[in-house]
Amino acid sequence: MFLRLLSDVRWPRAGPGWWGVSGGRHSSTGGPESHLSPLPSQAQVVICGGGIMGTSVAYHLSKLGWKDIVLLEQGRLAAGSTRFCAGIVSTARHLSIELKMADYSNKLYQQLEQETGIQTGYVRTGSISLAQTQDRLISLKRIASRLKVMGIPCEIIQPKRVAQLHPLINIHDLVGAMYVPEDAVVSSADVSHALGSAASLNGAQIHERTSVIHVVTQKGCVAGVETDRGHIECQYFVNCAGQWAYELGLSNEGPVTIPLHACEHFYLLTRPLKIPLDSNTPTIVDPDGRIYIRGWQGGILSGGFEKNPKPIFTEGRNQLEIQTLQEDWDHFEPLLSALLRRMPGLEALEIVQLVNCPESFTPDMRCIMGESPNVQGYFVLAGMNSAGTSFGGGAGKFLAEWMVHGYPSDNVWPLDLKRFGALQGSRTFLRHRVMEVMPLIYDLKVPRWDFQTGRQLRTSPLYDRLDAQGARWMEKHGFERAKYFVPPGRDLLALDASKTFYKPDWFDIVGEEVKCCKEAVCVIDMSSFTKFEISSTGEQALDVLQYLFSNDLDVPVGHIVHTGMLNHSGGYENDCSIVRVNKRSFFMISPTDQQVHCWAWLKKHMPEDSNLVLEDVTWKYTALNLIGPRAVDVLSELSYAPMTPDHFPSLFCKEMSVGYANGIRVMSMTHTGEPGFMLYIPIEYALHVYNEVMSVGQKYGIRNSGYYALRSLRIEKFFAFWGQDLDAFTTPLECGREFRVKLEKGTDFIGRDALMRQKQEGVHKRFTMFILEDHDTDLDLWPWWGEPIYRNGQCVGKTTSSAYSYTLERHVCLGFVQNPDPETGEPQLVTPDFVNRGEYEIDLAGQRFQAKAKLYPFSSLFTLRRRKDDMELSGFQGK
Secondary structure (H helix, E strand, O other), X not given: OHHHHHOOOOOOOOOOOOOOOOOXXXXXXXXXXXXXXXXXXXXXXXXXXXXXXXXXXXXXXXXXXXXXXXXXXXXXXXXXXXHHOOOEEOOOOOOHHHHHHHHHHHHHHHHHHHHHOOOOOOEEOOEEEEXXXXXXXXXXXXXXXXXXXXXXXXXXXXXXXXXXXXXXXXXXXXXXXXXXXXXXXXXXXXXXXXXXXXXXXXXXXXXXXXXXXXXXXXXXXXXXXXXXXXEEEOOEEEEOOHHHHHHHHHOOOOOOOOOOEEEEEEEEEEOOOOOOOOOOOOEEEEOOOOEEEEEEOOEEEEEEOOOOOOEEOOOOOOOOOOOOOOOOHHHHHXXXXXXXXXXXXXXXXXEEEEEXXXXXXXXXXXXXXXXXXXXXXXXXXXXXXXXXXXXXXXXXXHHHHHHHHOOXXXXXXXXXXXXXXXXXXXHHHHHHXXXXXXXXXXXXXXXXXXXXXXXXXXXXXXXXXXXHOOEEEEEEOOEEEEEEEOOOOOOHHHHHOOOOOOOOXXXXXXXXXXXXXXXXXXXXXXXXXXXXXEEOOOOHHHHHHHHHEOOOOOOOOOEEEEEEEEOOOOOEEEEXXXXXXXXXEEEEEEOHHHHXXXXXXXXXXXXXXXXXXXXXXXXXXXXXXXXXXXXXXXXXXXXXXXXXXXXXXOOEEEEEEEOOEEEEXXXXXXXXXXXXXXXXXEHHHHHHHHHHHHHHHHHHOOEEOOHHHHHHHHHHOOOOOEOOOEOOOOOHHXXXXXXXXXXXHOOOOOOHHHHHHHHHHOOOEEEEEEEEOOOOOOOOOOOOOOOEEEEOOEEEEEEEEEEEEOOOOEEEEEEEEEOEOOOOOOEOOOOXXXXXXXXXXXXXXXXXXXXXXXXXXXXXXXXXXXXXXXXHHHHHHXX
């Protein structure tokens, strides 16, 4: 099959368009130009790209009842990147949504041949992921615990078992492996043909050798598509153009930024072994050797992800026909050496070909899907990071659901196009970032690692000052944020290399910052938070926001309201704080990575003919968080104004002077539950205010602090964060926030009907806090996120975030408890009594630790612990 695909006739360019995929073999709609069927003048949806992504979207849209579908392919179906896929279907994924997509793809491909009559080459081979180090084995155990919860058979095996499953594998340097028996291999091109055929039978039209020139928009919506063979009016457009998705997005009248970049990807094909490998021989993934191996026609197909990748097409050069690029044996040599170490018996085997093909990668190693933030009806599915076969079925399903129903059936935020901004669309940024991303696919990813390229893109005016004081940085949405501050005299190199699944090197440093937040005062630069101003000339701002937000915003001027934007199912599209600045103006503060998503949601739901003004003012303000009991003393000295609760109540905002600077928005809130203030400072005053705060604060023990301390504080206070704990499938009633919803006000808002029904019927999951009981912080693995939660031996959910509580001296995990029916798995009601009466365990890489469940914040627990400590201290003194 691969040789036949690789030697296919390469078709000449059909026209002036750039995009689509070229080369490959005929399908039923192909042939000479004179026999091309005419394009329709209109359609409901036009899909560009006939690879596995485009055909999967067409297939699933047709399954959901859409018939007026046109798929356009520049060359011939499945003849682009899909044609060169290694065809491995692997469910071993760290990210939950990717795991679900791969599992669905596996099940779909298995039955596709029966449904369509087209052979897809599906063989259930199983896969073995090898571990050469204990850390790698821990990583595999974390994946295995999640696979088991999903009902996917999986086991951690010894090296001897690896040798039994695959006799050619050298096991001398292995410490273990993970075996997933239901993983498979397919012919990706044949899968695409099967999907396309099924879509055609359901009414979709597929037109090959048709190039898309650009997408036509009107009033910010898709209106049609210009091709080299004419114009098609349409309501929806789907960009599945693979490596050309970036250029196609920029060609529109309203450009759509799709951050991905191509790199060369190498794999070799061998002749059959003397004793040919069985077709069901397990696929091997050797991440420490940076290679993968699968059987191919009795021989071997093996490739990998080298440390020094070769990005291509940075200048936007169009490769008119997808074909193998130039062989580069010198570049492939490290991977070949790793292959021969792992399978020494291949030394004398003849290599048929070294395939060099383009593959697209994204800035964060996750694929891109969803609707464009600036063009309604423009959807994207691209950037598979060399996992297109694994994700093709599931990704197409989720995107089709998104288009038909308005949202997919699962939380796809980690993959949403709107997680990126235009700032990640720089060609230079993408070229440098993908050179880091491609090796990272097989690098060991310990918790809280950071990208090294494309940094210092967005910085606070205080960046240099904080950096000089020992700040160690993380990046969020392109913004530099301090994780913690290394005190003078500490070993900086050791902290920079703090990569472990166990207790990290920064543990004591963060503990000191937390202590300062609780006993004195700390300053955290939180300038990265998204900030919008919404205003109108009349009362319309309030009227529109009352409909868009779930809490009551009709409050006196200066008051702060914690609220969220909900979807029609009552789930959180956003979680934010809003200040009523004056009668007709509101100031909105949201999480950093919500900048694009928030803007798109507001613009989509605001009336077109309104006099509302929506302005992104993120860049206008530096935000300083003063946390701690002495914050009030610092601000009192700097402002010569009383800052006590009597004069400055909680959740209140005043515009005042701090030092010599005027017009500072001071808010009595901290995002952590600790006492303190947020200062929103016009950027020209940022350095002055920071210097004044640090100078005056010296006598009160002030110090800089970072986001790791903030995370510890907010988690021990049971504060949920959007994107980690909250998502579009979580309602306020499920996370204890009913008090932040104006249900009884009689005011309509998006999601109200769904919440009213849920209030009547009850909830099927409940946000819960867990304190690890028998966990040794110094010796045991740490929880991070995504760990399975067990109640009375049955899995009832997973953690969403966790941190060490320096107050309780215990690890705290947050997560949702569900109540699946033991026989059917159907969700049942989750009452407080159900949560409180269970015995809980948290699974850390296969080892379960007892946990105490709580449905309320820790404040009462803090009091109990202090009393216990006092009793122990008095007893000691008595002796």
